Amino acid sequence: MRVLVALWVKEWLALARDVHGLAVLFVLPAAFIVIMSLALSDVFRDGAPRQVAFAVLAAGGPDVSQALADDLAGEGFISTAAPANEAAAREQVRKGRPALVLLVPDKFGADPSAKLRLLADPTLPPMQIAAFLHRLQGATLGVKTSSPPLDLEVVGNPRGGRPSSVQQNVPAWLIFGMFFVVMPISALFIVERRDGTLARLVSQRVPFPMLLAGKVGPFFVINLVQAVLMLAAGRTLVPWLGGETLAMPARWDLLAAVVASTSLAAIGWGLLVAVASRTLEQATVIGAVGNVLAAALGGIMVPRFVMPQPMQTWAELSPMAWALDGFHAVILRQGSAADIAGPCLKLLALAAVLLAAAFWLHQRRRA
Amino acid sequence: MLKVDRLSYRYPGGEEAVLHELSIEVPAGGIFGLLGPNGAGKTTLISIIAGQLRAQAEKITLDGTPLEELRRREPASLGLVPQEFAFYPMLTCAQNLRFFAAVQGLGGARLRERVESVARFARIEGVMRRRAEQLSGGLRRRLNLAIGLLTEPRILLLDEPTVGVDPQSRSFLLESIRGLAAAGRSIVYTSHYMEEVEQICDHVAIMDAGRVLRAGALAELLRDDAAVVTVRQGRSLEQLFMHLTNRSLRD
Numbered sequence: 001m002r003v004l005v006a007l008w009v010k011e012w013l014a015l016a017r018d019v020h021g022l023a024v025l026f027v028l029p030a031a032f033i034v035i036m037s038l039a040l041s042d043v044f045r046d047g048a049p050r051q052v053a054f055a056v057l058a059a060g061g062p063d064v065s066q067a068l069a070d071d072l073a074g075e076g077f078i079s080t081a082a083p084a085n086e087a088a089a090r091e092q093v094r095k096g097r098p099a100l101v102l103l104v105p106d107k108f109g110a111d112p113s114a115k116l117r118l119l120a121d122p123t124l125p126p127m128q129i130a131a132f133l134h135r136l137q138g139a140t141l142g143v144k145t146s147s148p149p150l151d152l153e154v155v156g157n158p159r160g161g162r163p164s165s166v167q168q169n170v171p172a173w174l175i176f177g178m179f180f181v182v183m184p185i186s187a188l189f190i191v192e193r194r195d196g197t198l199a200r201l202v203s204q205r206v207p208f209p210m211l212l213a214g215k216v217g218p219f220f221v222i223n224l225v226q227a228v229l230m231l232a233a234g235r236t237l238v239p240w241l242g243g244e245t246l247a248m249p250a251r252w253d254l255l256a257a258v259v260a261s262t263s264l265a266a267i268g269w270g271l272l273v274a275v276a277s278r279t280l281e282q283a284t285v286i287g288a289v290g291n292v293l294a295a296a297l298g299g300i301m302v303p304r305f306v307m308p309q310p311m312q313t314w315a316e317l318s319p320m321a322w323a324l325d326g327f328h329a330v331i332l333r334q335g336s337a338a339d340i341a342g343p344c345l346k347l348l349a350l351a352a353v354l355l356a357a358a359f360w361l362h363q364r365r366r367a
Numbered sequence: 368m369l370k371v372d373r374l375s376y377r378y379p380g381g382e383e384a385v386l387h388e389l390s391i392e393v394p395a396g397g398i399f400g401l402l403g404p405n406g407a408g409k410t411t412l413i414s415i416i417a418g419q420l421r422a423q424a425e426k427i428t429l430d431g432t433p434l435e436e437l438r439r440r441e442p443a444s445l446g447l448v449p450q451e452f453a454f455y456p457m458l459t460c461a462q463n464l465r466f467f468a469a470v471q472g473l474g475g476a477r478l479r480e481r482v483e484s485v486a487r488f489a490r491i492e493g494v495m496r497r498r499a500e501q502l503s504g505g506l507r508r509r510l511n512l513a514i515g516l517l518t519e520p521r522i523l524l525l526d527e528p529t530v531g532v533d534p535q536s537r538s539f540l541l542e543s544i545r546g547l548a549a550a551g552r553s554i555v556y557t558s559h560y561m562e563e564v565e566q567i568c569d570h571v572a573i574m575d576a577g578r579v580l581r582a583g584a585l586a587e588l589l590r591d592d593a594a595v596v597t598v599r600q601g602r603s604l605e606q607l608f609m610h611l612t613n614r615s616l617r618d
Contacts, residue, residue, distance in 0.1 A: 006469030010455065010462075017457035196451030200514070203417035205442040206470050364379060 003206060007214025014188055015218060021184050026226060029177025030233050033170050034241060051309055052128055053080045053098035057089055059106035068104065071139035077132060093119045094333050100124070100132055116140075122332050123305065164244045170234035171327030172300040175320050177230065178223045178259075178266045179291050185215055185270030186283035208362050212355060216267050223263035249330045254340050258326035261347035265319050268354030275358040294318045322346045369393040369416075369434075369522055369553045374426045376411060376577075385411050386422075386577040393522075393555055393570070395430075398548045400568030400585070401557040402604075404612050408577040409557045410450070413524050416555070417447045429522065429553075443471050443518030450526040452507050453514070456500035460491055460510055463499055467514045481517050488543065489513035505536030512540065516547070523547060523554045529563060541567050561605035571604070575612045 015022055054077055058064035062082065069079040080098045083089040089101040099121035105114040116136070120129055192198040201211060234246030249255050270287070277283035295301050298318030307315060315321045326343035329335035369392070376386040385408050393399040403409050415422045418438065427434040429444075437444055454463045464482045473481055486492045489509040494502060499510060512528060525544065529537045545567055548554050558564055564571060565585065572582035581588055589607065 002472065002474050003470050006466055010458070010466045013458055013462060014455060194451075195456075196449040196453035197455065199414070199417075199419045200447055200449060200453040200467075201470060202419050203445070203447040204467070204471050205418065205438060 003210055004213055004217070007206075007211065008217045011188070011214060011218040015184065015222075018184065021187065022222075025177060025180055025184070025222060026229060028180060029173040029226065029230055030237070032173035032176065033166075033230060033233050034238055034243075051076055051078055052100060052124065052132070053078045054100035054102065054132065055080045055082050055089070055092075055098045056102045056104060057082045057086065058104035058108075060104065060108075064104065068102070068139060072102070072132070072135050075131070075135070076128070077135065089119055093121050094335060094339060095329075096121045096123060096333070100129075102136070123328060125305075164247075166234050166238050166244045166246045167332060168303055170230055170238075170246050171324055171331060172303075174227060174230040175262055175298075175323045175327070176291065176295050176300050177226050178262055178323075179269065179294065179320065181219045181222060181266055182270035182273050182287035182291060183284065185219060185267065186274035186277060186287055187280060189215070189271070189274035190277060190280050190283055208359060212271055212358060215271060216264070219267050219270070220260075220263050223266065224259060227259045247331065250334050251330060251336075254330045254335070254337060255327075257337075257344055258323065258330055258340055261326065261344040261351075262323040264351035265323070265347040265354070268351040268358070269319075272354045272358045272361075275361050294320045297321070299324055319347060319350055322350075368395055368430060369399075369555070370428045371412070371416070372426045372428070374412075374415070374423060376415060376420070376422045378411075384577060386415075389574070389577065389579055391572045391579060391582055393553045395553050396548060396551045397570055398544065398554045398556050398568045400564040400571035401555055401574065402559075402561070402564060402571055402608055403574035406576075407574040407612075409574060410526060411577075412574075413447070413526050413555065413557065416522075417445060417524055441521075444520055445522045445524070446515040446518065446520030447524045448512050448515035448526065448528050450528075450530060452499070452511055454499055454510060457498060459496050459498050460486070460502070461495040463510065464495075464513060464517065468517045471518050473517065481519075485513040485516045488516065490539070505532045505539075508532050508536060508540060512543065521552060523552050525554060525556045527558055528556070529558065529560065537563070561603070561608060565604045573608055573611050580611045581607075 054069075054072065056065040056069040056072065056079075058068060065082045069082070073079040077100075083092055083101060086103060089103065092098060093101050101119045103117040103119065105111075105116070108114045108116065118129075118133070118136075189198070192201075198211070202208070231246065231248070235248070239245040269290070273283050273287045273290070277286055295318075297315055298304075298320030299307070299315055300320050304312050304315050304321065304324075322343045326340045326347070329339040329343065333339065371389060371391045373388045373390050374386055375384050375388055377384040389408070389412065391399070391401075401409050401412065411420065414420045416427060416434070418435075425433050425435075429437050434445075455466070458466065461482070464486065465478065468478045468481055483492075486495060489512055491506060491509050491513060494506055499507065502510065508528060508531075512525075515523060515525075528544070529540050532540065541563060544554065544556070548567075556564070556568060568585055570583065571585050571588060573580045583591075585604070589604065
């Protein structure tokens with residue numbers, strides 16, 4: 001433990017002397033959050049084109065569900081299989097797949113008090129909910145001569161909110177900033193290797209996993225501080241400049257779990273780049289290009305819901321998309337532990353693979 | 368005695384071995400000069416002894432015990448002073464010394480005592496609060512040496528420890544190294560300065576292309592090879608070195 005503490009203290013001292021490098025980690029995501037939240041606020045307000053999956057669950061049975069689903073499908077709305085029951089429907093909408101589930105009561109059409117209920121994903125732009133309601137009105141004309149009585153429920157978001165520009169951009173650019181620790185991690189590591197300090201530590205029989213752990217601790221704390229400051233920026237700086245205020249999650253513990261998982265994946269990426277790169281220039285190019293590509297693909301720069309369907313599928317490959325799913329599950333959908341388990345496990349598995357790869361590569365070069 | 372017995376090594380992916388069946392014996396309490404032109408394999412050999420590169424570990428022994436086994440029992444039995452300034456320039460001298468002491472398992476009073484001791488030995492007490500990047504070349508060399516002595520190692524590997532320093536600092540470093548050997552350590556010393564090696568080493572090995580060309584007590588080498596060398600060039604280590612390794616440029 002003494003060795004690990006010594007490594008952490010050294011890393012802190014080294015980081016503290018690199019004020020400019022450290023500042024970039026905070027200024028970069030904060031600047032993106034402010035600029036993009038303000039710049040894209042109208043786009044989010046008006047809604048953007050999107051293929052929306054929906055399902056119909058009719059008490060009258062699968063045939064009724066299918067008939068209504070067939071009528072509703074089209075013009076950007078895709079019918080999916082009906083969930084087994086209302087609980088399953090709520091669970092699926094909470095995850096955003098499908099984004100809408102229409103619950104049809106048994107005596108709908110016959111009993112005037114029987115109301116339709118529409119469960120909606122909170123990330124769905126209101127314009128698309130309105131478009132769906134319009135189609136619903138058309139589809140039920142055969143049953144009702146007036147607009148059908150309907151209760152709209154946005155699942156998982158007690159504030160009744162919808163994804164605003166700030167709710168998309170704060171998590172997105174926070175994730176981007178967290179992954180940018182690749183730069184200082186690799187810079188410090190490569191300078192250590194170039195100056196012979198790493199070789200000296202190895203000759204002093206400091207185990208390489210311990211050296212890696214010595215990097216993880218301080219950068220994990222930096223990522224946590226980034227998260228706190230960026231969320232604070234979403235609560236204070238963006239509204240102060242005329243944007244919307246970031247809605248905060250009900251479960252802080254889940255938010256912490258998503259931040260921690262994202263941080264470990266980002267640090268693992270940084271350490272692999274550090275070990276794999278032979279020069280600072282290499283690390284800078286690999287780290288920066290890798291981050292920008294993962295951000296572009298993963299819905300950081302362009303929200304995934306405005307991407308065409310094939311691109312949305314490709315986006316699933318980006319660790320930043322996994323992290324964004326985790327943040328959205330907590331912040332937008334007020335999800336449970338089960339909702340963040342998938343993204344967090346993927347990020348933690350990635351962190352483990354990246355750290356193992358860094359260790360393996362180091363051992364191979366030393367052989 | 369530190370003994371390397373028929374050690375060969377090839378870098379991963381390398382086509383040719385950089386060390387070929389190399390053997391040396393470093394007596395305890397002496398300074399062993401490892402000489403060779405650039406690319407001879409000196410730094411590779413030092414790196415293997417120091418444990419930075421993994422090679423046939425059983426071929427390196429200290430007093431009959433495999434070095435790897437000894438270092439598992441006594442991790443601090445070997446000290447390395449690399450050719451580079453292998454410390455953190457943004458940290459102060461005191462922070463560097465404390466850090467390298469702590470990662471080698473020292474703590475509390477023992478850590479403070481060793482830091483003070485090596486600082487005194489290297490005469491850097493007056494600059495302990497200065498950042499390493501602000502030190503002169505000579506002070507940096509002394510800090511580099513001080514870090515290698517923190518655990519009072521039985522074997523000390525010095526890889527060109529006087530490069531780039533003024534005559535005063537060089538003289539001080541050489542005196543200090545003599546003092547370290549007198550305390551019973553085995554010191555392996557590499558340098559391109561032949562007069563330095565002649566001044567402080569009692570045994571030498573002249574290497575080239577991964578092989579030892581000559582090894583033994585310095586006085587004996589100069590005497591035994593005199594017949595070969597003196598005919599044309601005289602009788603100094605540098606002349607013997609040039610005779611054995613040829614005059615062609617290596618880099």
